[in-house]
Amino acid sequence: xxxxxxxxxxxxxxxxxxxxxxxxxxxxxxxxxxxxxxxxxxxxxxxxxxxxxxxxxxxxxxxxxxxxxxxxxxxxxxxxxxxxxxxxxxxxxxxxxxxxxxxxxxxxxxxxxxxxxxxxxxxxxxxxxxxxxxxxxxxxxxxxxxxxxxxxxxxxxxxxxxxxxxxxxxxxxxxxxxxxxxxxxxxxxxxxxxxxxxxxxxxxxxxxxxxxxxxxxxxxxxxxxxxxxx
Amino acid sequence: xxxxxxxxxxxxxxxxxxxxxxxxxxxxxxxxxxxxxxxxxxxxxxxxxxxxxxxxxxxxxxxxxxxxxxxxxxxxxxxxxxxxxxxxxxxxxxxxxxxxxxxxxxxxxxxxxxxxxxxxxxxxxxxxxxxxxxxxxxxxxxxxxxxxxxxxxxxxxxxxxxxxxxxxxxxxxxxxxxxxxxxxxxxxxxxxxxxxxxxxxxxxxxxxxxxxxxxxxxxxxx
Numbered sequence: 001x002x003x004x005x006x007x008x009x010x011x012x013x014x015x016x017x018x019x020x021x022x023x024x025x026x027x028x029x030x031x032x033x034x035x036x037x038x039x040x041x042x043x044x045x046x047x048x049x050x051x052x053x054x055x056x057x058x059x060x061x062x063x064x065x066x067x068x069x070x071x072x073x074x075x076x077x078x079x080x081x082x083x084x085x086x087x088x089x090x091x092x093x094x095x096x097x098x099x100x101x102x103x104x105x106x107x108x109x110x111x112x113x114x115x116x117x118x119x120x121x122x123x124x125x126x127x128x129x130x131x132x133x134x135x136x137x138x139x140x141x142x143x144x145x146x147x148x149x150x151x152x153x154x155x156x157x158x159x160x161x162x163x164x165x166x167x168x169x170x171x172x173x174x175x176x177x178x179x180x181x182x183x184x185x186x187x188x189x190x191x192x193x194x195x196x197x198x199x200x201x202x203x204x205x206x207x208x209x210x211x212x213x214x215x216x217x218x219x220x221x222x223x224x225x226x227x228x229x230x
Numbered sequence: 231x232x233x234x235x236x237x238x239x240x241x242x243x244x245x246x247x248x249x250x251x252x253x254x255x256x257x258x259x260x261x262x263x264x265x266x267x268x269x270x271x272x273x274x275x276x277x278x279x280x281x282x283x284x285x286x287x288x289x290x291x292x293x294x295x296x297x298x299x300x301x302x303x304x305x306x307x308x309x310x311x312x313x314x315x316x317x318x319x320x321x322x323x324x325x326x327x328x329x330x331x332x333x334x335x336x337x338x339x340x341x342x343x344x345x346x347x348x349x350x351x352x353x354x355x356x357x358x359x360x361x362x363x364x365x366x367x368x369x370x371x372x373x374x375x376x377x378x379x380x381x382x383x384x385x386x387x388x389x390x391x392x393x394x395x396x397x398x399x400x401x402x403x404x405x406x407x408x409x410x411x412x413x414x415x416x417x418x419x420x421x422x423x424x425x426x427x428x429x430x431x432x433x434x435x436x437x438x439x440x441x442x443x444x445x446x447x448x449x450x451x452x
Contacts, residue, residue, distance in 0.1 A: 082296075215276045
């Protein structure tokens, strides 16, 4: 499943039409065998198998960290949140139901809920902050290290451009931001996103569409500069 | 097709999932509307940039930190099993302790307001205290008493007393002979008497000025 997803992303980056591959990846998630594997892994964790739990953490931690980073724009917050997600997962492993969905989708739902809580807390803090410390565009901390093997893919875009895109993401409302991140960065299909956000597919599609348009409008002034640089 | 309709179909158009007639409508609109054509190009570019964002490496110690916080798989809770140790550990957190203390405090306040004595509740007579009629009458009695106390407190306030006295005095017609300030007036006559204010410098200057300051108040506290 993971391999197929990766191939979908690299196809997207290479400029090819990524949807076919993404659909293949999406179908792989719907295959019952995948959930059976998840069930077995969770059962081993519940039986006290430390290696199984470590496998769960290693399998998903990078994806969850990336999701948290893209949503918050701060490496430290992303790290803390990713840790919270797994601590919460660990406590609630017993309530995982393989027939409802994959462990990956469940984990994404958990993460999304924590991210929204974090956003609301942050908003409350910003309301009480002195005015001069509030930056409307959100301040983006320096980018964490890109994963190995991906360097060639993103080399065309400089660090500055990546920060611009990240900053633009942070300017989206949380509803649009999460939808765009799950679709365009995490390569989930509409059905999965609908399951994660607990929304009808139509609403998910409309949010993704609006998010992309909004993002394009935010990025438009800097597009010329980026193209010139690339 | 107008621009709003085009925007709603933009992603579907890019993904090629529109019906042929809808796609034709979009293409026609794109020829006619340069702004929408530009938007389409911007969205394509933005998606390219999004796709170009690298997958980031998680911090090296993230997995170790998670594993340290979740010792092995040993304490993962099985479904249906009640983890007493975990539950007790949860109750030791400051948030739980504070919440618990606040709940006890709130319950104590309510019981106190309803005049329920817990020691008597469990006796046969005590249960009568919990009858809705008893509770409502107790509550009513408390409310009445609190209201009465509030009213008498308000009237006892010095400032209220003085304002009331001043208003009262202001309403009294000042007699022509200018008796000592504050003396109860005759209470007859209105505009005619009021016109006979003491002249400035007659010793009653301050009394004469008072209505001027108090007139806005008299409107608010009739």
